[in-house]
Amino acid sequence: MSAQDDADYQHSTGAAQSGDEPIRVLDDDGTLLSSAEPPALSEAELLGMYADIKLARHFDQRTISLQRQGRIATYAPMTGQEGSQVATSHALDDEDWLFPTYRDHAAKYVHGADLAALLKTLRGYREGYSVPADVNLMPEYIPIATQVPQAMGMAWGQMLQGNDDTAVLCHLGDGATSEGDFHEGLNFAGVFDVPAVFVCNNNQWAISVPRERQTASETIAEKAHAYGVEGVRVDGMDPLAVYAVTRAAIKKAKAPTDDERRPTLIESVQYRYGAHTTSDDPSVYRDEAESEAWRDRDPLDRLETYLYQTDVLDAEREAEIETRVEAEVAAAIETAETAETAPERMIEHVYEETPDRLQEQLDELNALREKYGDDAFAEVLG
Amino acid sequence: MSSAAAMEAESATERLTLVEGVREGLHTEMECDDRVMVLGEDVGKNGGVFRATEGLIEEFGEERVVDTPLAESGIVGSAIGLALSGLRPVAEMQFMGFMYPAFDQLVSHAARLRSRSHGQYTCPMVVRAPYGGGIRAPEHHSESKEAFFVHEPGLKVVVPSTPADAKGLLTAAIRDPDPVVFLEPKLIYRAFREEVPQKSYEVSLGEAAVRREGSDISVFTWGAMTRPTLIAADNLADEHGVDCEVVDLRTLSPLDAGTVVASFEKTGRAAVVHEAPKTAGVGAEIATTIQEEALCYQEAPIKRIAGFDAPMPLHALEDYYLPQAVRIQDGILETVEF
Numbered sequence: 144m145s146a147q148d149d150a151d152y153q154h155s156t157g158a159a160q161s162g163d164e165p166i167r168v169l170d171d172d173g174t175l176l177s178s179a180e181p182p183a184l185s186e187a188e189l190l191g192m193y194a195d196i197k198l199a200r201h202f203d204q205r206t207i208s209l210q211r212q213g214r215i216a217t218y219a220p221m222t223g224q225e226g227s228q229v230a231t232s233h234a235l236d237d238e239d240w241l242f243p244t245y246r247d248h249a250a251k252y253v254h255g256a257d258l259a260a261l262l263k264t265l266r267g268y269r270e271g272y273s274v275p276a277d278v279n280l281m282p283e284y285i286p287i288a289t290q291v292p293q294a295m296g297m298a299w300g301q302m303l304q305g306n307d308d309t310a311v312l313c314h315l316g317d318g319a320t321s322e323g324d325f326h327e328g329l330n331f332a333g334v335f336d337v338p339a340v341f342v343c344n345n346n347q348w349a350i351s352v353p354r355e356r357q358t359a360s361e362t363i364a365e366k367a368h369a370y371g372v373e374g375v376r377v378d379g380m381d382p383l384a385v386y387a388v389t390r391a392a393i394k395k396a397k398a399p400t401d402d403e404r405r406p407t408l409i410e411s412v413q414y415r416y417g418a419h420t421t422s423d424d425p426s427v428y429r430d431e432a433e434s435e436a437w438r439d440r441d442p443l444d445r446l447e448t449y450l451y452q453t454d455v456l457d458a459e460r461e462a463e464i465e466t467r468v469e470a471e472v473a474a475a476i477e478t479a480e481t482a483e484t485a486p487e488r489m490i491e492h493v494y495e496e497t498p499d500r501l502q503e504q505l506d507e508l509n510a511l512r513e514k515y516g517d518d519a520f521a522e523v524l525g
Numbered sequence: 526m527s528s529a530a531a532m533e534a535e536s537a538t539e540r541l542t543l544v545e546g547v548r549e550g551l552h553t554e555m556e557c558d559d560r561v562m563v564l565g566e567d568v569g570k571n572g573g574v575f576r577a578t579e580g581l582i583e584e585f586g587e588e589r590v591v592d593t594p595l596a597e598s599g600i601v602g603s604a605i606g607l608a609l610s611g612l613r614p615v616a617e618m619q620f621m622g623f624m625y626p627a628f629d630q631l632v633s634h635a636a637r638l639r640s641r642s643h644g645q646y647t648c649p650m651v652v653r654a655p656y657g658g659g660i661r662a663p664e665h666h667s668e669s670k671e672a673f674f675v676h677e678p679g680l681k682v683v684v685p686s687t688p689a690d691a692k693g694l695l696t697a698a699i700r701d702p703d704p705v706v707f708l709e710p711k712l713i714y715r716a717f718r719e720e721v722p723q724k725s726y727e728v729s730l731g732e733a734a735v736r737r738e739g740s741d742i743s744v745f746t747w748g749a750m751t752r753p754t755l756i757a758a759d760n761l762a763d764e765h766g767v768d769c770e771v772v773d774l775r776t777l778s779p780l781d782a783g784t785v786v787a788s789f790e791k792t793g794r795a796a797v798v799h800e801a802p803k804t805a806g807v808g809a810e811i812a813t814t815i816q817e818e819a820l821c822y823q824e825a826p827i828k829r830i831a832g833f834d835a836p837m838p839l840h841a842l843e844d845y846y847l848p849q850a851v852r853i854q855d856g857i858l859e860t861v862e863f
Contacts, residue, residue, distance in 0.1 A: 152743075166815055182668075216661040216662070216840050217661070217662065217663050218665065228856060251731070264839065265844075266841060267661070267838075267839040267840035267841030267842070268839060268841050269664075269838060269839045272727075285626075285664050285665045285666075286623055286626075287595055287623070296568060318594075318595035319595070321594035321595045321596040321599070322595060322596050322597075322598075322626065323596065323598050323626060324626070333773075335593050347842070349566070349595045350567045350571060350574070351564065351567045351569075351570050351592065352566065352567065352592050352593075352594070352595065353569035354593060356594070357594050357595065358594070422574070423574075426570070427570065427571055428570045428571050431669060460694040484841050485840065486842055488838065489838045489845065489846060490833065490843060491833050491836045493834075493835045493836065494611055498834070499574045500834065501833065501835060504803065504833050504834065505625070505833070508833075508845060508852075511852055511855060514849045514855075516849075519849060519850075519851045520844050520845055520849050520851070521634070521844060522751075522844065523659045523712065523749070523753060523844060523847045524659075524716060524752050524753060524756075
């Protein structure tokens with residue numbers, strides 16, 4: 144990495160200005176830092192985390208390709224951010240709740256979402272939002288920061304009902320910290336001291352607006368202090384550091400010591416390598432050199448190096464994992480692409496019981512479909 | 526400039542899409558009035574997510590074309606303050622589905638500053654938002670909730686359906702002394718081109734346009750639904766000999782009741798086409814206005830051809846949700862044959 148690249152990285156993270164260095168376990172090249180203690184994870188857990196990041200990256204590449212072929216609609220890529228997403232979900236217990244954004248495909252998958260369901264949503268089927276019955280996961284949040292007060296409320300409700308073994312993890316982006324809902328949610332979390340962990344995936348860009356034009360504060364983590372919430376800054380492209388920080392925050396949320404507060408805001412410092420969504424062109428507003436500089440800290444490469452260095456991974460295991468994740472993603476695509484939907488889905492679950500007037504609207508539509516055939520409905524503009 | 530050259534410049538046109546008409550409206554008005562400024566998420570360097578503000582930052586600078594933090598209430602609230610300070614802000618919301626955080630600023634304050642201060646303070650500002658379905662957008666990106674804003678006294682609500690109207694109506698909206706919600710039908714942002722005058726001009730707010738003259742039934746619509754309605758009208762003329770009058774309302778608040786009622790008095794029948802949910806949509810207001818003012822001319826029930834009383838589905842089903850030419854034709858026929 145050149146000196147200029149390093150300056151870009153420090154500029155983007157704010158690390159140089161604040162002196163508030165993100166917590167790291169791995170060096171940029173994946174070597175365990177001499178000052179760091181690796182989190183207590185078994186070999187199987189480490190390999191599981193690695194396989195999930197590998198799957199996430201493959202899923203991302205395949206999904207972007209499907210979008211380019213017109214087989215799915217708009218997609219929000221996550222390459223560069225998978226390490227953090229996978230690590231935060233690995234830090235959760237099964238009973239914990241996850242509130243994801245539209246970019247948290249990997250976090251959702253690790254916490255129990257069905258891969259094929261994620262793709263069904265991208266193919267335009269709302270039923271893809273449904274989750275397996277035993278998984279504590281909300282559908283993705285698309286409007287910005289709206290999940291923050293809701294996650295706080297879920298945590299508050301768990302606490303009020305004495306569910307001390309349940310915490311709530313809420314993802315948000317750096318842009319979300321500008322919205323009123325972020326501040327209202329964090330403030331409530333502090334006042335009511337709820338078991339919630341808010342992870343800000345600071346990927347440096349809210350579409351075209353850089354982090355430093357989103358807030359004039361030096362770090363996002365420091366915003367926590369104004370609300371009486373703990374703030375932590377972590378290298379979001381170091382999966383082991385993200386895991387360690389998130390796991391500690393989840394444990395504290397459930398069982399704080401006398402001088403601790405339950406809620407934490409984690410600023411996970413990372414980078415969106417690609418576009419905001421497949422509808423966006425980052426070359427209009429962003430220098431490619433900046434993106435390249437961050438790739439030197441790639442989460443998949445770093446974890447892979449660490450696992451090789453510690454003899455947890457070898458070429459044979461790596462190949463086996465690669466084959467397995469490719470097969471899993473291919474099967475999910477097959478399932479999603481052979482799924483069918485019908486106009487009835489539009490009115491199902493709008494209410495527990497469909498009102499007569501709404502049912503009549505659908506009946507009218509179905510009569511017209513019968514009369515004219517579905518092709519007559521294919522294009523709005525005729 | 527010779528008088529011939531001046532006349533030529535005065536009458537010069539260019540073929541533009543609707544989104545280019547919006548951009549031209551912003552551009553000419555920023556040239557005419559240096560109080561006009563544009564603010565919102567991604568409107569500067571990125572030129573807006575739909576490129577409606579492309580090139581403006583290069584020409585007018587970062588003080589007049591402002592990339593703001595991601596905060597709708599902050600954008601509209603600060604636009605109110607900018608307007609109070611004497612500027613003419615045009616705020617962009619990326620999608621109508623993301624306007625709700627700004628709703629309080631719009632309805633509690635922008636709409637009522639004039640009345641609350643007994644005319645002492647005014648709020649001349651525009652809030653632009655792409656709206657409507659049909660472009661395979663993700664959830665929350667295809668809303669058409671114009672009725673929320675029409676219901677609020679003190680706001681004006683404008684919806685262009687052609688490139689030339691987009692430019693002229695936006696110019697009028699920026700010059701208007703009251704706050705205007707300017708809703709842009711993104712389905713037809715780039716669907717077609719038409720000749721648009723290069724000079725600065727206004728299309729008056731509050732005036733509907735008769736897009737097709739007819740004698741059998743009046744069909745009222747706006748925005749992206751104007752196109753399938755005109756297709757349906759042509760089909761009905763060809764296949765059934767039904768002569769539709771198609772009225773594009775252009776301004777939903779204040780409603781051009783004069784044109785609505787006059788058209789109905791001519792035809793005696795009416796249908797309203799909108800993509801918003803049927804219940805309590807603007808169609809209900811139009812039907813009731815007709816009932817109140819022209820009941821004696823009525824020869825058939827007034828038909829609403831609208832979206833469903835259900836959330837806009839994800840894109841796989843959105844073509845079933847939006848009124849199509851066949852739905853519009855059948856609704857009109859039902860009314861004519863009553």
